[in-house]
């Protein structure tokens with residue numbers, strides 16, 4: 183089985199540095215998992231490494247395409263408040 | 279409450295008394311050796327920050343913890359302002375950029391790696407950059423900021439390069455408080471949550487601090503002040519980190535706008551008011567005044583504090599430049615020596631009794647002259663003024679209370695924002711001001727003046743200061759009056 187990365191990825195490199203199978207690479211707009219290489223870390227670590235460091239809810243998907251980190255599971259932000267939460271604004275509009 | 283403390287308590291270093299030296303720069307409380315090291319560092323020396331520049335390179339995108347004031351789309355908000363994002367550079371691109379900036383801005387003395395994530399969560403990119411810089415640009419001081427989780431592991435490596443100082447963000451010593459700031463950490467190949475995670479993080483931060491001090495690296499500690507979470511606890515943090523040899527503790531305000539999408543932002547955690555922040559800063563430390571001008575720069579800032587010339591050094595602009603570094607280095611040396619000499623000359627002899635200080639707010643559109651209507655000001659520049667000396671402290675934003683002559687119904691109410699931002703000031707300079715706000719300010723003990731409308735700010739500050747002095751408005755000690 184293999185994990186994959188959704189478009190919520192913020193390109194932080196954290197998973198790339200950790201993957202024992204060299205399955206992760208930087209794509210044009212976000213990081214990608216090579217499904218042929220990803221072993222879900224079996225034989226290397228008890229926990230899949232990308233899923234243990236990724237800070238973004240919904241960025242990593244399991245073999246079924248389900249989010250490994252559903253809303254609220256990493257940030258503690260109640261899903262009801264989430265609408266505002268992860269909708270980032272373009273950086274320029276936030277500058278003073 | 280369980281406090282994490284390790285057994286060895288290194289002896290306290292240096293003079294702890296306020297203003298014991300001849301230096302009026304807030305560096306007075308430091309041992310001479312440290313003062314020497316930071317005199318041309320814009321982030322430490324208030325005097326230096328007008329003359330020397332710093333730059334950051336964003337080579338460290340990954341992070342290994344989560345802070346409730348960070349949404350991870352933007353730069354690490356321990357060191358930078360949230361809500362801004364830096365372009366990630368490879369070590370190679372970073373070296374090119376440093377050289378280009380060093381040649382163009384000879385006053386640039388300090389290079390920092392502060393993110394956008396945690397530099398020590400990106401050890402290869404971070405240390406490759408430091409290693410090459412220590413070889414190729416040996417005249418630049420290096421510094422690094424970290425959340426401290428992996429500090430014990432890298433203390434030796436940090437000591438190996440030209441790294442002048444390390445900043446560790448330590449928000450608490452109590453893991454119960456930590457669990458309300460950090461939802462998780464990544465440690466030993468697992469995600470660890472709650473009090474257990476905070477305990478590991480705090481233990482490593484303190485251990486790392488001690489290891490760096492043992493190795494002769496200067497350590498500054500930053501704390502983010504989070505009202506209701508760690509505000510009552512930070513005086514203790516301050517004591518603990520100084521006991522372990524941190525040369526400076528810097529308290530920064532939480533920045534938590536809902537639109538940044540952070541946990542604190544969306545759950546309505548408030549930021550501290552200026553008055554609360556300054557009261558805590560006063561109570562925490564004797565050398566705090568040094569960092570009053572800290573601007574929480576973004577992870578790719580270039581230039582003097584408070585300015586960002588990053589746009590002049592984008593990758594496409596520097597790609598074709600070949601920098602002859604030895605030549606640039608000679609020029610840099612000349613320029614920097616001249617600045618230090620002129621600063622040494624300008625230091626006035628120590629007066630028997632220092633003149634009182636005033637904190638004065640200025641409403642100005644362009645930062646040159648006093649040309650803004652009090653009610654229209656979106657921000658005030660705050661200066662600390664005493665006889666013949668003016669030091670810019672910071673810029674404070676305010677909510678607008680008046681957007682035009684016709685719609686000022688509840689003027690007094692909307693004035694609250696202005697009053698809050700100016701609470702610790704002795705006076706405020708503006709080009710015009712209505713009678714209502716005027717009276718409110720006076721009642722709050724803040725002297726308004728529009729007498730110096732359209733004058734250059736420096737001149738207006740000096741004359742206004744004289745007025746206040748002559749009217750006896752500065753003799754009684756103002757509650758939050760800044761100390762030298």
Ligand code: SF4
Nearest residue numbers: 201220222223230232
């Ligand atoms: S689960 Fe493991 S092997 Fe698969 S991409 Fe993530 S880190 Fe790599």
Ligand code: SF4
Nearest residue numbers: 191192194195197236
């Ligand atoms: S850790 Fe998550 S957010 Fe970061 S690059 Fe990997 S998938 Fe993207």
Ligand code: SF4
Nearest residue numbers: 341345348354355356
């Ligand atoms: S250490 Fe910095 S980048 Fe990491 S979560 Fe905290 S604020 Fe964000």
